[in-house]
Amino acid sequence: MSENVVYSINGPVVTVRDTQDFQMMEMVYVGKNRLIGEVINISKKRTTIQVYEGTTGLRKGDPVLGTGGPLCASLGPGIISNIFDGIQRPLAEIASKEGAFISAGSDIHSLDTEKTWTVTMKVAPGERVKGGDIFALCPESSMVEHRAMVPPALEGTVISAAENGEYTVKDVLAVIKDDKGKEHSLSLSQKWPIRRARPVKERLAIDRPLITGQRVIDTLFPIAKGGTAAVPGGFGTGKTMTQHQLAKWCDADIIVYIGCGERGNEMTQVLKEFGGLIDPKSGRPLTDRTVLIANTSNMPVAAREASIYTGITLAEYYRDMGYHVAVMADSTSRWAEALREISGRLEEMPAEEGFPAYLPSRISQFYERAGYMTNLNGREGSVSIIGAVSPQGADFSEPVTQNTKRFVRCFWALDKSLAYARHYPAINWNTSYSEYLDDLSGWYRKNISPDFLLRRQQIASLLLEENKLMEIVKLIGSDVLPDDQKLVIETAKIIRVGFLQQNAYHKEDTYVPLSKQLKMMEVILYFYDKAKALVTKGVPISEIAAAGLVDKLTKMKYDIPNSQLELFDDYYKQIDEKLAGLDQQF
Structure with a gap:
């Protein structure tokens, strides 16, 4: 019988008095059911443990056994295609042996032995x-x-x-x-502590994009392979849907999807959808290169906090093999809320909005485990982290969103008004940004076109100018604007609806290669330059709009297959013909 026993129980927080047998971050077994816990605080009089399972039925005086080591992930074949909970227990195996509910102290090996x-x-x-x-x-x-x-x-x-x-x-x-x-x-198989980053030989400079096939991301706000991105948005703005598209189409070898504290019905939908998705690259089920970690909101709060580290450890393991891994964390706000709850039970001094003072350091430790690396075996691999953030009331000034912005270099702000208008992905081009553009410029020039970033800048400038003009339109209407500014608004409409908006259910539009993205930008800008020349000569913008080119350019994303880019030549001819006719008429 263990000499160390439970002294107090406060939700998932358990204390042991007058012992020197434990070390910080040691994994322990609590109670007669051997609940998994972790030592998080040691003082002269008491040792504090957070328990990763429900503590219902735990009593004062129940035994606490140390393991002598930290909480570890089991690494080996059998991880891919599997579904784990926050502490890497295989849910399918548990369901087959114990039923729909995880029993207390369930001790099933993470890997099939x-x-x-x-x-x-x-x-x-x-x-x-x-x-x-x-x-x-x-x-x-x-x-x-x-x-x-x-x-x-x-x-x-x-x-x-x-x-x-x-x-x-x-x-x-x-x-x-x-x-x-x-x-x-x-x-x-081997084990590795989930809170310790796996060592690498060298951290490499980030110089190539994680190609997603989503135009608003690849063109306007690209993420680098080995980079970090945040996807903040209120309820119903499409965070999970955006991550699903990225998981299906991004050019990563392996996907690790972490459902951290999400609603049970939403996680059920994720599991069913991933099980039915076909990988477009291979024609095989997407689960053949996917790991799912399901930690629903009714699971123990401490396990929610651990699920993030479990997922990133699995990602680092496959990175060390030489794979490029993309981690989808949905959502880090629930993880931060778990930190806040445990901090409150520990009676720590709260910081902004009740979150612990160490929230920024925990967020930074998580995102810093991303990167493009040369591994110990000389192979190159990467871990890219895309974390969803769920600010209450879509308030981006709250602590989790603000602290996440400090440590990620790509910010895809989802907009409720865009989502309600069925504009997907609902990424607001006025509030989003990417700091990877300079790092990736050499890759774009070499692999796509020397003009790619120039065209991207011209598109972004038109959107920015439209945003300024719309402030005037809201006040006094569009009739007072001169025709050259009305042309900016018309062209920006083509960009918004025809380029930035994307249909995930259309076979030609769900994924768009960079070569087609460039062609679309060039055609839109060609129309703008030709039309601007006519407006300068005095041709009314109403006549240009009546030529039907705006509608045609808006629909080109559907009309031109990804494999037939030569069809863009017909668009140049039609622009020249119709605008030349207007030039002669006026």
Whole structure:
């Protein structure tokens, strides 16, 4: 029987008195059901533990057992296509053994320990290996090859290696003797503390975009591969839908979707939709390269706080193999609320709006685990983080949104009025920004066109000018504007409806390659330049609008297939013909 027992219980916060047996961040088992907990505070008189499961039924005097190590994620084949809760318990396996509800102290291994994997060994006895080196391969899904790696801190000589064949995650595949003569057994699985970033060889400069196929993102507010972005928006503005589109279409190898504190019915919808989505790149189910972490709002609040770290640790593991991983965190506001609740139970001094004073540092620690890296094995990989933020009442001045803006370089502000007008993605082009444009300029010039960013700047300038003019229109109407300014408004309408607005259910518009995005910008700007020349000569804007070019340009996103960009030439001809006719007429 343990000498350490529960002294007090306050929701998920449990204390133990007069003990020196625990260390900070140690994982412990609390109570007779062995609830998983973590030490978060140690003082002379008491040790404080946050419990990741419901504490209903826990009593004063129940035993508390230490494990001697931190809370870790189990890393190995079987992660891809799986669905976990916030502390990496496999929900499908739990449902098959225990039913629809997770029982207290459920102790089911994160990885299937009985399933066998077809392993190809990459090392032989006598070889020298170090942390990060790949010693075995096995197909984890139809799209992901699992690369078993030597744990980061280990270095030594292989003294035995298994033959190629079928093995479970627990079978010993190789034995390494380190420089001190100690032997270490390697299997397909390893553990890693979720709150500690995995080591890398070098952090590389970010110089290539994470291509999403969404025009408002790729053209106006791009995110870099290995970069960070925030998607703030009020209820119903399309945060989850935007992340679904990014998960389906962005050019990442693996998607880690973290449902952090979301509504249960919404998480059910996510799980069903992801299960039915077909990956456009391979024709296989999208789940073949997806990991889902489901932590609903009625689950224990401490597990909600841990789910973010569990997800990013899994992402770093696949990054170390040489994959590009995109993490979708939905939503970090629920995670921050979990921090606030636990902080309140610890009776810590609250800061702005009751959030703990360390909220900014926790947000920064999470987003800083993104990056484009050279891993310990020499391969390049990246983790890109796209975090949804749910400010109450769509108030972007609240602490979570403001502190997130400090640590991300891409801000896609969702607008309620755009969402209600069925303009998706509802990203407001006046309040959003991306700081990656300068970093990515070389890539755009080399791979797309030297003029891409120039066209992007011209499009953004027209939108900015329209925003200023609309302030005047709201006050005194559009009739007082001169024709050149009316032309700006007409052209901006083409940009808003025909370029920025995108239909996720249209086969040609749900994903648009950068080459077509450039062509669309060039045609719109060509029309604007030609029309502006006519307006300067005195041709009324009403005549130009009556030519039908505005409607045609608005619909070109549907009318021109992504594989037939040569059809844009006909648009130039029609613009020339119709505007030339007006020039002769006036």
